[in-house]
Amino acid sequence: MDNFTFHNPVKLFFGKNQLAALPGELSAYGKKVLLLYGGGSTKQNGIYDAIMEELRKVNAETEEISGIEPNPKLSTVRQAVEHCKQEGVDFLLAVGGGSVIDAAKAIAIGAKADADIWDIITKKEKPTDALPFGTVVTIASAGSEMNASSVITNWETNEKQGWSSPLTYPKFSILDPTFTYSVPKEQTAFGIVDIMAHVLENYFHHTSNTPVQDGLCESMLRNLVETGPRLLEEPDHYQYRETVMLNSVLARNGMINIGYKGDWGTHDLEHAVSAIHDIPHAGGIAILFPNWMEHVLDKQNAARFKQLAVRVFDISPEGKKDVDVALEGIAELRKFWNHLGAPEKLADYGITANHVEAIADKSVAAKPEYGKFKILNRQDSMEILKASL
Amino acid sequence: MDNFTFHNPVKLFFGKNQLAALPGELSAYGKKVLLLYGGGSTKQNGIYDAIMEELRKVNAETEEISGIEPNPKLSTVRQAVEHCKQEGVDFLLAVGGGSVIDAAKAIAIGAKADADIWDIITKKEKPTDALPFGTVVTIASAGSEMNASSVITNWETNEKQGWSSPLTYPKFSILDPTFTYSVPKEQTAFGIVDIMAHVLENYFHHTSNTPVQDGLCESMLRNLVETGPRLLEEPDHYQYRETVMLNSVLARNGMINIGYKGDWGTHDLEHAVSAIHDIPHAGGIAILFPNWMEHVLDKQNAARFKQLAVRVFDISPEGKKDVDVALEGIAELRKFWNHLGAPEKLADYGITANHVEAIADKSVAAKPEYGKFKILNRQDSMEILKASL
Known part of the structure; x- marks a missing residue:
């Protein structure tokens, strides 16, 4: 740590x-x-x-x-x-x-x-x-x-x-x-996306000796993956609401990331999107995060993505390369969020190829690089945004 | 919760x-x-x-x-x-x-x-x-x-x-x-026992919808089970000391037991022992806890013990009754603590059958019952103490 x-x-x-x-x-x-x-x-x-x-x-x-x-x-x-x-x-x-x-x-x-x-x-x-x-x-x-x-x-x-x-x-x-209880279905789903994204932003780091923090993050993500769809079916279910509310606090009160710093690059990029286009934050996150994951994934860091895939999405790693297990996990995450009702593409908010340059500019307006698990620049923003169209 | x-x-x-x-x-x-x-x-x-x-x-x-x-x-x-x-x-x-x-x-x-x-x-x-x-x-x-x-x-x-x-x-x-670094081997081992006991005292409860808290407790226990023996071999290893120190704080800062109350019966009983016999707290705990577990384990609550056995000690549950998986887990815990150098019997501290009545009296001196996962009385104290001789 x-x-x-x-x-x-x-x-x-x-x-x-x-x-x-x-x-x-x-x-x-x-x-x-x-x-x-x-x-x-x-x-x-x-x-x-x-x-x-x-x-x-x-x-x-x-x-x-x-x-x-x-x-x-x-x-x-x-x-x-x-x-x-x-x-x-x-x-x-x-x-x-x-x-x-x-x-x-x-x-x-x-x-x-x-x-x-x-x-x-x-x-x-x-x-x-x-x-x-x-x-x-x-x-x-x-x-x-x-x-x-x-x-x-x-x-x-x-x-x-x-x-x-x-x-x-x-x-x-x-x-x-x-x-x-009275939060509408779409906002409830966006809440779940947002909470999971907060955990995931923390989860991607290179600091050693964090198995307890990992275990906590993975438990939270599993809990949300299990509970999310049930809650959308039964919006007045106390335990389901309780689960989401508890995880929302734990994801951001500083305990899950003691001893290391998360990435937060996707949040930076989403802020660049929604500083120009007034879209729901979690909608932007749901679109961008899986594309961020695919963009930064490489042979050196695949073990981290694999751990997520295996421990949260129950992907079997048997006989597969780490990168392939990682990609299966990313696909599961995208599928899960889309199943909850979150958008998959920036086009769903009317954001097209014409807008990409301006957003990429915005993403590096304050400083030329962002992110931590993998440090990104304007070119990275362009690639993630294009994959998100 | x-x-x-x-x-x-x-x-x-x-x-x-x-x-x-x-x-x-x-x-x-x-x-x-x-x-x-x-x-x-x-x-x-x-x-x-x-x-x-x-x-x-x-x-x-x-x-x-x-x-x-x-x-x-x-x-x-x-x-x-x-x-x-x-x-x-x-x-x-x-x-x-x-x-x-x-x-x-x-x-x-x-x-x-x-x-x-x-x-x-x-x-x-x-x-x-x-x-x-x-x-x-x-x-x-x-x-x-x-x-x-x-x-x-x-x-x-x-x-x-x-x-x-x-x-x-x-x-x-x-x-x-x-x-x-300079904490002697025996005290280092007792520290690990003490921390694990704090997690375990919390872990045994009947409150529903605590998967995140469970996951955190299990991650901490696994982390200590993996690290404990390594630390005793390499007392100057930074990461091993870091692991134990982090878990010691997390076990008692209130986060692992948000939304439920743990048992703490074994701590109450150990306090009765060490109020009369000035023995190391963790030594008493290492002796009493597995015997408390065997004493309170029954068909109704065996699932909790089984979860511990499977998730922390990697006991396979295949084709076994819950109670048997539970007992295997308790045996592993006792073995692990003894392997660290903790005592197994009260006799190791010169406490014999002659002393049991006085300790049992002390355990219910302030109130006639104690514990929460299973409520215990003087007779329970007697039985746990006798099993611990």
Whole structure:
């Protein structure tokens, strides 16, 4: 393993009726709570009312900003920051999935900063303080609720920027699998793709002596492969929702990758795609990841792909070359994601050969190379994108 | 799974030369640092000098209390508490393994309490504050460095009491596998037994839908079974020490048992043994655990034992009854521990049939039943102890 520092102070409440923990947790902070959420589903499915009931128990002065979009926008963050500064908000409560929580992280920092939040996100300025914030998770996907990471999109410059700070850990996160019952089929499937992709981004590395981390990653992937199709058949099944929600947190709370760093090249490339074309993140990932795998696979690294194929997809390695076992595994992954309903080609989002150059440019706009398991450049982006058309 | 709350704020520094993090971490606390350690090995192996060098960098006023014993004594804790109160200590730095760290947790609470620390440990009084403390780990075993748990022995009453508080998480823990190079062979082996027992205590439960947790436990156990004998052959092998140290933390930081509660009956019974006979904890565990397994195994729960046998010890289940596969697995575990050098019988510590009644009494002194996977009473204690003679 490599040396590592692990510090994740998020307090997690997981299970049925865990919203009851909200009043107790809020008592450590001030009265003025700004609720952040996305579309109307939070109101339709009753979660909004349930949260308001808990907030009334501590006599919270509640304000709200709704309409936080998927791939949350810098402009939305800036508006919320202004609101926090003007109104003297004490605490942010993010209700939703990765997008709302990612926005909350930026708003929390921005509300306590003199600098513009984009300058902090792009590391021109350093954050010094943050509003405290908590989360109530309503979709299992990003796992943003138990880490400090955030992705914000600046549509003025077509940049989608990942960033983090030790100040952007939620104080607490409440995860009730029943809150995800009403997530539509397509978003549920995309959540599963996203979680698996987070595990896979970590799984591809060259660091030695990580059998425990490998075993954890493989258990998670198997668990999702088994549970995913069942959940799409029975969206109100508690254990299936529980499984997906648990894996979403574990995939991104830093435990599966202690002692090594994952690749994350496919995420970088997908961010380049969706910085130009506003497509669902997991849709882009489902298309690009198997093509990334086929692109980087070679004789030297085939053992890693083979291990995945054998241990997660039960491919028999008997009498086969490593590379062939690896390719079977990649095919199984693609088939599994497509079976869940995820797209296979960029054309499904109207992205064609005409768009490839611009996306490839974007993928290396910030730095000429990306990825870690295999370091990629603009030419690699071009090849992966063309294979994905 | 069951509902759960997970909150582990310990900051972990793992790897070579991570002691360099000490000055930076200490800067948040006061100048007066009380060093706590056990015997002379900390001075002999150079760790003491290395720590003092780091402490000088922040101009710490250093005091020390050495001689903290295995199975740390209440009397030692009380003396250290008095010292902290009189001298106005700002920070405790525990250097050692579980015993020193467990003592530090009690001293940290006692130093800020008006009540006697034993009254807090035995839940007659509530803790309200604690001195901040950090740890430098020199033996991989208890995993106390990344949790809030502690065990203190009161030799006035022959009670060995486990306890914890949200106030007793270390602020940071520094784990450098090279610091464990000089741990003698027997203690290294006992560490491996102890870590495996912590995983096994968690592994035996009846909660449904825990395949990821199962997979993690099984990966850890396999990793230790593979590495243990190699490490005893090559005590200065970095990766082997790293493996054991990583598993020691993971076994006790709360992640492997999210969503369910383990059994811990064998630990309760071992505490009854070592409250009367001052034997090494892991020695007691190595003797008792396989006998606990054989005692509680039945047709209804055999599948769990079988899973362990198949997935950790590679026992073939072909054409065999579950119970027989289970028994093969238990035999493998016992063989593995004995091969490492752990004792097989209580007689190895001079404990005979004459002592059994008193230990059985002690095992149910606090409450008439214990354990969770299978609830045990005094009669069960008698039978497990007799099988262990």
